[in-house]
Amino acid sequence: MSSEIATNRKASRDFNIHDKYEAGLELKGTEVKSIRAGKINVSDAFARVEGNQVFLYGCDIQPWQTAGEWFNHQAKRPRRLLLNKREILKLSSETAIKGCTLPLLRMYWVNRRVKVEIGVGKGKTHSDQRHDLKKKVELREAQREMSRFNQR
Template sequence: MSVRGSGEISTNRKAGRDFHISDKFEAGIELKGTEVKSIRAGKINVSDAFARVEKGQVFLYGCNIQPWETAAEWFNHTAQRPRRLLLHKQEIFKLEQAMALQGCTLPLLRMYWKDRRVKVEIGIGKGKTHSDQRHDLKKKVELREAQREIQRFNRK
């Protein structure tokens, strides 16, 4: 858990594995008070979260923020509701073009605190094929083995 007001809330490691990320955007997110309390408590899952441009606005889908336990039922939020992202018009236009022309998706990369506000980082992602994923895994293994050999050599 991070210090209140700054730091990482959650990271979507699945997005880095499944997509080639070409560009990143920082966006504000429209939340209710009970959602902020749940985020502070760490009750959030962003592994399947993605954004979509609809009618000139960007909405975040698949972000699971658990309801706050002590809040009244009528005051609480639903866990999987679409949440509006706050971006400039030029950024929304770029995202819309990337989705329409290039066939890209907008996965949520991470959620973090910035000056007591919750911010999200979304990326323009092109899906990786299965062979791309295997190639990345092979590269990681080779890098890890090379680091081990360097450490072994430096110990002598």
């Protein structure tokens, strides 16, 4: 039983994703309440391997409004991802390759726990993005023609 919290649609546009990993996310209580309220933005989120740990940067979780300033959290603080040691070593070796990065693809609930899906991807060039857009337009036109043909 998993339900979407947020997706990063920019990631599939800007990166060629060739591998995906599921990770847990270390959060504070007020962050979970803010996520339940939908006050989250993952469009610029990415992960980075530092030592033997993986951290999530750029994930904007707004502070919980009714919490006092002592219990609240910072909006864009680095959050630790919970992965196996073997997965961390594999991610470390994959990101050592020039141009590879770990963008956050989506965030979702699994049994009352927040999980994130990160992908290992290489950045697309401008011509790659144009090529993908052209393929999408051609596919849409072909589907439109098929539906017109089937309506007769």
